[in-house]
Amino acid sequence: MKTFTLAAAAVLALSTPAFAKIATGSSVTDMTVVDSDGTTHNLSDFAGQRVVLEWTNEGCPYVKKHYNTNNMQDLQREAAADGTVWLSVISSAPGAQGHKDNVGVANWKAEYDAVPTAVILDEDGTMGRAFSASTTPHMYVIDADQTLVYQGAIDDNRSSNPATVEGARNHVRMALANLDAGEPVEVTDTQPYGCSVKYK
Amino acid sequence: MRTVLLPLLLWLTAATSALATSSLPIDTGKVEASLLSSHYTVAPGETFQIALKTELDDKWHTYWRNPGDSGEPVQITWTVPPIITTGELVWPLPAPIPTGPIINYGFEGAPLFPVDFTVAEDAAIGSVIEVEAAVYYLVCYDVCIPEDGTLRIILQVAEDSELNDRNAAAIAEAVNMAPREISVDAAMQANGDALSLQFSDLPAGDFSNAYFFPYDNTLLVHSDPQIATVGDGGVQIDTTASFGWGDGFSEPQQGVLAFDLDGARTGRIVTVATGSALSIGVSHSGSSGSGPSITLWGAIFGAFIGGLILNLMPCVFPVISLKALSLAKSAHGERQTARREAWAYAGGVFATFAVLVIALMVVKAGGAALGWGFQLQNPIVVGLLALLLFAVGLNLMGVFEVAGGSYQGTGAALAGRGGLTGSFFTGALAVLVATPCTAPFMASAIGYALAQPIFVTMLVFAALAAGFAAPFLLLAYAPGLLTKLPKPGPWMIRLREVLAFPMFAAALWLVWVIGNQAGVDGMALILLAMLALALAVWLLQRTGVWRLLGIFMIALAIALPFAARTAPASGSVDLAVDAWSPERVAELRASGQAVFVDFTADWCVTCKVNERLVLKTDAVKQAFADTNTAFLIADWTNKNDVIARELESYGRAGVPLYLYFPADDNVVRGEVLPQVLSVDRVIDTLKGS
Numbered sequence: 001m002k003t004f005t006l007a008a009a010a011v012l013a014l015s016t017p018a019f020a021k022i023a024t025g026s027s028v029t030d031m032t033v034v035d036s037d038g039t040t041h042n043l044s045d046f047a048g049q050r051v052v053l054e055w056t057n058e059g060c061p062y063v064k065k066h067y068n069t070n071n072m073q074d075l076q077r078e079a080a081a082d083g084t085v086w087l088s089v090i091s092s093a094p095g096a097q098g099h100k101d102n103v104g105v106a107n108w109k110a111e112y113d114a115v116p117t118a119v120i121l122d123e124d125g126t127m128g129r130a131f132s133a134s135t136t137p138h139m140y141v142i143d144a145d146q147t148l149v150y151q152g153a154i155d156d157n158r159s160s161n162p163a164t165v166e167g168a169r170n171h172v173r174m175a176l177a178n179l180d181a182g183e184p185v186e187v188t189d190t191q192p193y194g195c196s197v198k199y200k
Numbered sequence: 201m202r203t204v205l206l207p208l209l210l211w212l213t214a215a216t217s218a219l220a221t222s223s224l225p226i227d228t229g230k231v232e233a234s235l236l237s238s239h240y241t242v243a244p245g246e247t248f249q250i251a252l253k254t255e256l257d258d259k260w261h262t263y264w265r266n267p268g269d270s271g272e273p274v275q276i277t278w279t280v281p282p283i284i285t286t287g288e289l290v291w292p293l294p295a296p297i298p299t300g301p302i303i304n305y306g307f308e309g310a311p312l313f314p315v316d317f318t319v320a321e322d323a324a325i326g327s328v329i330e331v332e333a334a335v336y337y338l339v340c341y342d343v344c345i346p347e348d349g350t351l352r353i354i355l356q357v358a359e360d361s362e363l364n365d366r367n368a369a370a371i372a373e374a375v376n377m378a379p380r381e382i383s384v385d386a387a388m389q390a391n392g393d394a395l396s397l398q399f400s401d402l403p404a405g406d407f408s409n410a411y412f413f414p415y416d417n418t419l420l421v422h423s424d425p426q427i428a429t430v431g432d433g434g435v436q437i438d439t440t441a442s443f444g445w446g447d448g449f450s451e452p453q454q455g456v457l458a459f460d461l462d463g464a465r466t467g468r469i470v471t472v473a474t475g476s477a478l479s480i481g482v483s484h485s486g487s488s489g490s491g492p493s494i495t496l497w498g499a500i501f502g503a504f505i506g507g508l509i510l511n512l513m514p515c516v517f518p519v520i521s522l523k524a525l526s527l528a529k530s531a532h533g534e535r536q537t538a539r540r541e542a543w544a545y546a547g548g549v550f551a552t553f554a555v556l557v558i559a560l561m562v563v564k565a566g567g568a569a570l571g572w573g574f575q576l577q578n579p580i581v582v583g584l585l586a587l588l589l590f591a592v593g594l595n596l597m598g599v600f601e602v603a604g605g606s607y608q609g610t611g612a613a614l615a616g617r618g619g620l621t622g623s624f625f626t627g628a629l630a631v632l633v634a635t636p637c638t639a640p641f642m643a644s645a646i647g648y649a650l651a652q653p654i655f656v657t658m659l660v661f662a663a664l665a666a667g668f669a670a671p672f673l674l675l676a677y678a679p680g681l682l683t684k685l686p687k688p689g690p691w692m693i694r695l696r697e698v699l700a701f702p703m704f705a706a707a708l709w710l711v712w713v714i715g716n717q718a719g720v721d722g723m724a725l726i727l728l729a730m731l732a733l734a735l736a737v738w739l740l741q742r743t744g745v746w747r748l749l750g751i752f753m754i755a756l757a758i759a760l761p762f763a764a765r766t767a768p769a770s771g772s773v774d775l776a777v778d779a780w781s782p783e784r785v786a787e788l789r790a791s792g793q794a795v796f797v798d799f800t801a802d803w804c805v806t807c808k809v810n811e812r813l814v815l816k817t818d819a820v821k822q823a824f825a826d827t828n829t830a831f832l833i834a835d836w837t838n839k840n841d842v843i844a845r846e847l848e849s850y851g852r853a854g855v856p857l858y859l860y861f862p863a864d865d866n867v868v869r870g871e872v873l874p875q876v877l878s879v880d881r882v883i884d885t886l887k888g889s
């Protein structure tokens with residue numbers, strides 16, 4: 001009887017997969033992901049390098065705010081110049097807004113002149129759920145020893161209006177600057193803002 | 201056009217003094233927005249209301265002041281003449297709106313957003329009040345659209361105010377339905393990830409499904425369930441603390457406490473400060489809650505029954521019935537002593553379970569530090585749990601026994617002592633002494649508990665302990681029952697064997713879950729692990745080399761589920777693919793891309809072989825990427841006339857059919873590839889050589 005109850009409890013637990021939020025300051029769980037070139041990456045492959053994760057969805061107005069103003073691309077270039085790995089992650093389910101195949105990603109990168117290290121295709125949402133990514137954009141900074149040092153919004157102006165990029169505090173840029181200076185990251189958690197991630 | 205017309209119309213309405221008490225509605229896309237005024241004319245010093253009314257398209261929603269996990273609140277910027285003072289926006293009661301695992305706080309339907317405006321005492325009679333509202337809202341369903349617009353409404357100051365009854369009633373109802381501020385006793389505490397809020401001195405209502413919407417969006421994790429427990433003195437809500445607790449909340453926090461009143465959902469604005477927990481007088485029977493807490497109560501009840509069943513296990517039952525018998529005899533005429541001893545026994549049981557819970561907490565904390573999450577959506581954890589349940593089933597069937605260990609003797613010696621100490625140790629050690637029989641049950645409970653928050657673990661183990669101790673306590677109070685106990689005998693073995701089947705059933709179900717998570721390959725891995733485990737327990741009954749081999753097989757069985765992680769999910773090709781349609785082909789070709797079409801079906805063996813051996817190989821995937829060729833799948837698993845027609849046009853009655861349309865070439869018909877593909881053939885075709 002207990003077995004049945006346990007099984008029933010497990011059914012409920014599984015049917016509503018909880019968001020497994022990774023606390024800032026703890027190590028990121030290793031996982032295997034596939035990018036739009038079909039290349040497989042383990043997050044642990046990037047040990048020794050800083051990694052920025054960016055959840056994205058081309059159709060989302062908040063994502064557009066940062067791409068149409070080149071804010072995101074500028075940040076990607078600064079990160080690349082600094083030797084930081086930049087992974088853009090698309091967790092949109094097939095058929096949902098923002099979902100892309102390898103060709104779609106290539107076109108999108110060309111159109112916006114985006115330069116992430118790789119674009120992760122996470123159409124089943126495994127990576128998104130593991131990181132508890134809830135919005136696009138939703139940003140994460142992982143330091144060289146694979147510790148999550150920042151998660152949340154890209155900046156402190158929670159609007160879709162492109163005019164608000166100017167003058168906002170860009171939390172990712174500041175976190176990377178803190179790491180450059182060998183200081184602890186000043187702002188480690190913020191509430192992300194944007195569209196919901198279009199999970200399956 | 202509208203931008204020109206609107207001011208013109210407004211000017212006309214103002215000029216003719218036919219004052220508008222409702223603005224012209226504007227359609228911003230998914231929302232039709234308008235302003236409603238409670239008055240036609242207002243007297244100097246009077247307060248009137250204007251409400252923004254937003255009629256949302258079906259299924260679309262806008263957001264509350266704290267939008268939850270994503271989204272952006274409805275925003276209104278009012279422009280009023282100097283004689284008008286603008287009051288606070290009255291927010292309607294939000295609802296939690298789930299989108300996948302994400303929870304938003306927002307509105308559907310046609311919410312009204314009323315605001316109070318006050319006319320200055322010295323306002324001149326006849327002066328025109330033009331109120332302008334620049335509105336902005338993010339409206340979402342499957343996608344999100346920011347919409348905005350400007351609305352205007354014109355009133356006039358007059359000696360006598362004149363009400364628009366219909367608007368005034370609608371606004372009054374909206375204000376009445378909206379959460380209003382009340383004073384309650386409230387406190388909140390965050391303990392690690394666990395956040396607990398208590399509210400007492402509450403108004404009338406049913407709080408069994410109470411939900412707290414905080415204004416601050418860093419107070420709690422919106423996507424986690426809120427478990428409400430109702431007591432005589434109030435309600436407690438348990439949920440997960442968000443990162444805002446990193447610095448603590450020194451200021452009191454406001455939010456809306458939603459509950460049911462006369463069958464309708466309602467809410468009140470309450471203020472809650474960090475402070476020691478309020479006693480809400482929880483009565484254990486009277487509490488309940490939404491889905492998750494039912495699960496919790498189910499688990500607790502199950503654990504209690506499980507504890508009772510433990511007493512019937514072959515190696516527990518004789519010990520306990522003997523001890524009970526001796527207790528009844530020795531305490532003959534001294535009921536008090538018997539009861540004290542029974543409580544000491546129960547204390548021993550609880551203490552042992554408490555030690556176990558502490559050990560679990562340590563394991564869990566250690567696991568978390570290693571980045572190892574015990575979550576059931578992780579196929580490895582599910583795999584290990586399935587393996588564990590399978591092993592438990594085998595054990596119950598009597599395929600193997602768990603070694604008792606020498607401490608059974610020690611236990612017996614300690615338990616044999618007289619008095620309360622002896623009874624305490626009987627309780628403590630009944631748990632341990634009986635390990636050979638209880639281990640399977642305990643293992644299942646531990647497996648479940650590891651995947652749960654720690655307070656759930658504690659409750660489940662407390663219930664298990666209570667169930668375990670209950671019969672003994674009962675006997676102390678009703679010694680007459682002793683004669684009614686069944687005698688130890690073969691029935692106990694049969695009972696144990698029967699219990700194996702639910703274990704197998706649960707294991708089977710978990711294997712199915714893995715199938716969903718990690719595909720057929722992952723499922724096969726777990727079944728293989730089970731085979732290895734069965735072989736291992738059989739080998740372990742042997743001696744020498746066989747035994748060593750058995751140990752190796754156990755290691756293998758445990759290692760196998762870990763491979764489930766990297767096993768690609770069946771059917772999800774990591775080659776990015778797109779669904780086929782004639783339009784899609786035309787669209788891709790128009791953009792100058794080469795296109796490859798795979799006409800396939802799940803029941804088509806040749807198709808699957810081609811996919812596995814050719815199309816999904818790294819070399820081919822690389823060729824697709826290098827040549828920027830789009831991969832379209834026409835899935836004929838189910839009847840589809842468009843696909844059937846396309847097949848027919850190539851002279852085929854079935855699948856597979858592989859078509860290639862080169863880039864920058866205006867051929868109408870695709871190149872047909874052979875039905876049995878080879879890696880070289882496909883790569884040559886793609887590279888155009």
